[in-house]
Amino acid sequence: MNHLLAIDPTMVDWARAQFALTAIYHWLFVPLTLGLAVVMGIMETLYYRTGKEFWKQTAKFWQRLFGINFAMGVATGIILEFEFGTNWSNYSYLVGDVFGAPLAIEGIVAFFMESTFVAVMFFGWNKVSKGFHLASTWLTGLGATISAWWILVANSWMQHPVGQEFNPDTMRNEMTSFLDVALSPVAVDKFVHTVLSAWVLGAVFVVGVSSWYLLKKRHEEFALKSLRIGAIFGLVSSLLIMASGHHSAYTVAQTQPMKLAAMEGLYKGGTDQSLTIFSGINPFRQPDYEQTDEPPMKLAVPYALSFLATNDIHGQVPGIRDILDGYTKVDGTVEPSLEEKIERGRCAIAAVQEYRKAKREGASEEYLNEVVTEIRENMPYFGYGYVKERAQVVPNIPVCFYAFRIMVGGGCLFILLFALSLFFLYKKNITKVRWFHWAALICIPIAYIVSESGWLVAEFGRQPWTIQDMLPTWVGVSHLGSGAVMTTFFIFLVLFTTLLAVEIGIMCKQIKKGPAVEEVRK
Secondary structure (H helix, E strand, C coil), X not given: CHHHHHCCHHHHHHHHHHHHHHHHXXXXXXXXXXXXXXXXXXXXXXXXXXXXXXXXXXXXXXXXXXXXXXXXXXXXXXXXXXXXXXXXXXXXXXXXXXXXXXXHHHHHHHHHHXXXXXXXXXXXXXXXXXXXXXXXXXXXXXXXXXXXXXXXXXXXXXXXXXXXXXXXXXXXXXXXXXXHHHCCHHHHHHHHHHHHHHHHHHHHHHHHHHHHHHHHCCCHHHHXXXXXXXXXXXXXXXXXXXXXXXXXXXXXXXXXXXXXXXXXCCCCCEECCCEEEXXXXXXXXXXCCCCCCCCCCCEEECCHHHHHHHXXXXXXXXXXXXXXXXXXXXXXXXXXXXXXXXXXXXXXXXHHHHHHHHHHCCCCHHHHHHHHHHHHHHHHHHHHHXXXXXXXXXXXXXXXXXXXXXXXXXXXXXXXXXXXXXXXXXXXXXXXXXXXXXXXXXXHHHHHHHHHHHHHHHHHHHCCEEXXXXXXXXXXXXXXXXXXXXXXXXXXXXXXXXXXXXXXXXXXXXXXXXXXXXHHCC
């Protein structure tokens, strides 16, 4: 294992940058796919129930936009999965038996399911019955959602590794319980919260596009009915996401307290903790969390953080310094300090090396069992054995802090957007409220920023771990020269930017074209 410590740090930076680039671009396409899947399903269901050609053409319009976005998402997603093998081979070798299972299921079941039914959805309008076509539309959306489920299961396992055990004979982590991996609380929370956020983005997109038609005084019936469905769908999703957000915060507090502390800029915690609305954290510099008790200019809601993290307004929430120094929990258990975790991690690494040496030299089963016992006792802190200083285990506080507030603030903005949409629709004067239509259009790019901010919180908050407490990023990378990864980074940057520009161009062209005018009229 010692050879892992000699990896070029520049390679680590470029590998992280390339993976982040791919993930960010991929996530530009995925949420709209999941959101429009529900919208087009609702539209076609109305066609199936009413038989009106208007709803058929409305469904076909949103399906066209879904299809364009879907194709781009597939292209970036395939590259993302290949990067695990090219840039993160140590990670793939150590945990491929566990991490690869949900990705394999995603490819074999979910992706083939959506790929099959998407063909029927686009080309089967006059070839299959209305009922079968409707089922194909919903199954396409269901396939995309199931695909997201398995990918999020894999990502959640990195955040909270469960259902596995390290095998010193193979030097790999092997799955012990598939259900523990697939149904872990982190996976369930992440899936619900992520899919709901995608639905919100899809609803914002529908409301924004419909508002553009109203600004242009084109396809007004189509725009008004699409806007109404988008606003109802969005408002329901937004209210649900508030509940899922609370539960997600609770889960993060139990499994990744350092992430929660970074999100809050909480240096010294305790009981009765307040939730920060704003504070003067420097966005461009990691704060001195060792010396400062709390950030300057702090505006907070009393007791709210304790409630979010523990479901008790007086609950205990550890800060960054508490986690580094070690602290006593309210139930009397003691959380070890970082230095203690480092020592136990090094014991785990040494025990693994001793086991392999003893196995080669033909040591007795009794001695090997003693070494295995030592490995298992210290394995929860294995990753800390590669940590050299405190700063390595503290996430980027400014990124986590501000990205979290962009995410929450954007969610509140969208609730207002959907509520105003329904209010103006009820008052029947929405066609005259031009400022609202411009606001709805502006909310489309804001929705993407909010969506990406959520992922920044999840992934920056997990740093420095590729797998929480088990494998730091600088241990998981491949033994490659940084030049090769740097070159492909810029190739992907050009490629993904081109794909994004092409998609935006095609989408705008289709939106300008609009639904089939002669068939959408009453």
